[in-house]
Structures are given as C-alpha cells and as structure tokens.
Amino acid sequence: MKVQSLARLSQTAVYPRLDIRHAFAITLHALWRNHGSKLRLGLAISGGVDSMALASLCREAIDSSSRSAWTDKYSATPPGFTAFIVNHKLRSDSAHEAQKVSSELSRLGIESRILDLDWKAYGDPQRVNNMESIARKLRYRALGHACHEQRIDTLLLGHHRDDQAETVMMRMLAGYRGSGLRGIKFEAAIPECAGLYGVDHSGDAELGETRTQAPNPVEEGGVRIARPLLAFDKEQLVSICQQNGVRWFEDRTNTDVTVTMRNTIRSLLSSDALPRALNKSRLLALAENKASERDALEETATNMFDAMDIKLDISAGEATFTLSAEPISMMGRIEQAALLRKIINLVTPAREVPLMSLDRAIEYAFGFDLETSPHAVQVAGVDIQRVPNRSAAVYRTVTLCRRLPTSKEKETLQLTLCPPVHLGNEEQPASWTQWQLWDGRYWLRVHPAASPSAATQGCTVRVRFLDKADIADLRKSLVSGDGNRFDNALHLVKGNKRFTCPALVVTRSSDNTEKVVALPFLGWSADGWSQNDWDEHPDHWTWDVRYKHVDLPKSQDTG
16 A cells, blocks of 8 residues: 555544554554555554553454454464653653553554663753753654664554644744644654664665665664544543543643643643634644645655665765656756756755755756756755766756765764774673764774784774775775776776765774775775675774665666
8 A cells, every 4th residue: 555545544534434443454454555565563652541441442443353364475373562751851750750651552462562762862951052952852862763673664653633634733933844744654764763773764775776886775674653532522532541441641741731732732721712714623624635645745855866766876876867848848847856866865965855945956957958058067965967978858867976075075074983992801792883874875884803903903994985095095005906996896986976984994093093904895905805795704994884775766776
C-alpha cells in the first residue's frame, strides 16, 4: 500500500460507519503490512489519555481479530508491542508516575521500558530558556535509540484530531503558508535524530552503483513514526479508556495556559472565543486539503523522477540526468521544483532543501535558453552544471555534485572517528567505533588493529576533505606499486570533484603531523589499512563506509 493511500486512513471520511475499534484495527493492520509485517511495533506512551487509549486499542486489535488476519508470507504471528515511557525529569514525582504508567501497561499485557532523559549537557532544565524544544529533542533521541536497540523500526504515537487542529493553528500564528499548513503527517521519519546510526535513515545497507571493485552500500532503514489515531477525536479516546477500564495520568501542566503556546491554543479551541473560520472543523479541513495537494505534487514529481534517466555515481557523489524539453515544459513551476529537489537530494549535504530556494536552479536545469544561462548554479551545497550539447538543443544533460568546500567548511568538517590509541591496553580490546555521519553524505567507522604498532601510538583518526596538498604528499611518499594504485583510484573522480571526497587521516599527537591513510569511496588504502575485512587482517586498521540514504530512481533502483 502506497504511503499516500495509507495516509488516507487518518481521515475520518474513510470510516463513516465504523466504530473506533474497528476503524483502528483496519489502520493498524494496514500499517503493519505496509512495513513488512514486523514482529514488533513500538508505542510512545506518555501516560495521558491519548497514549493509553493507543495502548488499549493495540492490545484489543490483536486480541479480537482472528489469528489468520495477522499472518502472511512474512510473519506467522501478530505483532507484539513494546511501550516506551519517557521520564522527562521535569517534576519531582515524574519517576513515580512513570512506574504507575508501566504497571498499568503490564495489566494490559504490554511490556514497557522507562527512558530517563539526561539533561547534563544543558544544566537545570527549569533554568533553560528553550526547555520545551530541548525536551523534545532529548525525548525523540531517547525513543529512537531505544527502538534501534530493540530492533523496532516503527514507533506509534498517540496524536489525534485535536492535536492536528492545534498544530495548524500554531503554524498559522508562526506565519506558515501553503503546504506548511498541512499539519501533522500520518507517517514520517522520526524527528530530532540526525546523525544517529540505525535511527536516522540507516542500518540496512543496499548496494549502490559505483565504479570501485568493492561496491559501497547505500544506507536504508532507520526508525519511522506513525500516528494511527489522527482520524479520532480526544473525546473518543477518553471514552475508550473509560469503557475498557484503563487508567490514565494527566500532566497538570498541560492545562496551564501560561506554560506553552500549545496550551493556550488548546484552551482557545475548546472555548467559543475564536471566530467560526478558526474552529476545529475548519482547521482540520484546511490541513486535509493542503495534505492532498502536497501528496499529488509529490506523486507527480516521483513519477517523472522514476521515468528519467538519472545516474548516481556515489564514488564521485555525482548525479547526471538527460531530459527533453517537452515533458518538462508540461509540468507546472511547483512540480518542476519538487522534481529538481528529488534530484538534488541525491548529492546534497543539506538535510532540507526548501522548494522556494530553487527558482534560479529550475531556470538553469530545466530551461532551454542556452545563450543567457550562467556557467553553473549553486543551491543547497550543490553545483548544477549543464553538459555542452549544442548539436541537440531539444535535449539537456545536467550534472549535479557537491560544490567545492569553503575554507571554513574545510576547518569545521573534520570529524574524529577514533580518539588517540595507546598500546598495552588489554582491558579494552580493539572494536569498531560508532558509525558517524560526515558532511551529511557519508557514514564512516574504523576498527583499530588488534595490536596497534608503535607508529600509531597516540594517533587520532579523522575524516576530512581531500586536499591538493594531500595528493602531492602521497605521490612523493608512495613507492611505485602503491603510487600506481593511488593514481588509478584517483582517476575514478575527475578534476576538482575529487576534493569533495572524504579522506581518512591519521594525526600523531607527538608532532601533530598528518598522513592520509585511505580514500574510502575510491577504494584506496595505505599499507596497514584495508576496507571492512578486519577478521581476515586483524593486524590491519580497517575502515567501513556507506553512502547516505537516498531515494534512488527506478532506473537505478537496486531494491
């Protein structure tokens, strides 16, 4: 089932004659199948009436349905549930309340874990100015990490129709327009988890096309959130808890209009103080209309994206496409922007590419006026450049790659993969370092040699951009055979594009000298280093690298 059709399950009109239990069971079953019939789903449980109703409905949907409804070729059993209860540590009784929530979930037959937030990096949360936004970040990162530990890739949240109306109102007050008023999505990647491996669009690698002998994987996986209660009102959820005898635990600060903007808006929406144009039903209709518009836009852009001849070379971090004037000219401006964004996302280091930032890039990439166009256009950290082809003006070939790093980026985008290594530490045997995301494009990790040599004593391993000086130094220091291997690898990426590639460097603490030891996406390693074969060469330092998650066009889909 496509995401768009699955999202339709969040709209009340889908269930005009079904009670909430039956409607929820349909939504949960479709969600479970859409995610590959996973054995376990996660539940984010605050203890409030909405999340406790979510837990009760999940349990009821499994218990009341026939076993055959929850079996298919991927799974022989219905899904289990693990509930995650976040203790924000913002109130003196929060730990005790978390235990009470856990006990109630146990009574429902749902296992649970309590996640205590760690505020050390921010100090006393009561004294932090932006406490609400920090608490949100800590909460989602704790939830994402816990899901990854439990091998759960789908986390269900308890947001409902009242939350949707509140969100639309908050966005209106914040100045959002257009698609920004679509409200809460039925399904999305878990927020606030950038750079967390196994959570942030990562964890399951698939092979991408590359010109190295050992293909480098493209990341897939991660944790997604879904909101199966978006079709239901809070009143319905209260009724479910009451009918099922489920206890809930309200945070008294949720009704204090002086604490957060959302609390103020919640109070206004429940009163008659607002004009009819801003009542709950009008806000929900607006959100649904904007969501439908954006879904249609994304579907059009995706269909064109899949039909195009797009090549992604992850060794060079470069995308190339060829198009003709006719199909592009038939698309609207906003549709062209959505299409170009999908192509840019293949190579950009940026996490977000706003459609409104693409006006000039659209004219350059999709326009066919060869006389007035510039040499190249930059947007979202990407160089967009036409390939000269004046003999066939009805066709256009365009390349996109990460623009050359600025001096500031060269200084700031230096990531430590392995801290200084010291010999003779038998209590801490060598192991893989954690995966880290560099430049928003590459996941990397290293494994020290089983017995580090004196040459690596006190050395730090970092990743940074390859530099011209690195090439000159390596050509001087490498012997003929190694030098040939290095040159062959280097020629896989032509010209200045090679200076957007990652280089692994070792820095000696004794004299602060640097040495390039690997060019990961070009498949080259210096003596004593190798790619992802530590078991076979425990005397070597080993590196592993993967490209960021991207939506590959069907012309290159390895799925």
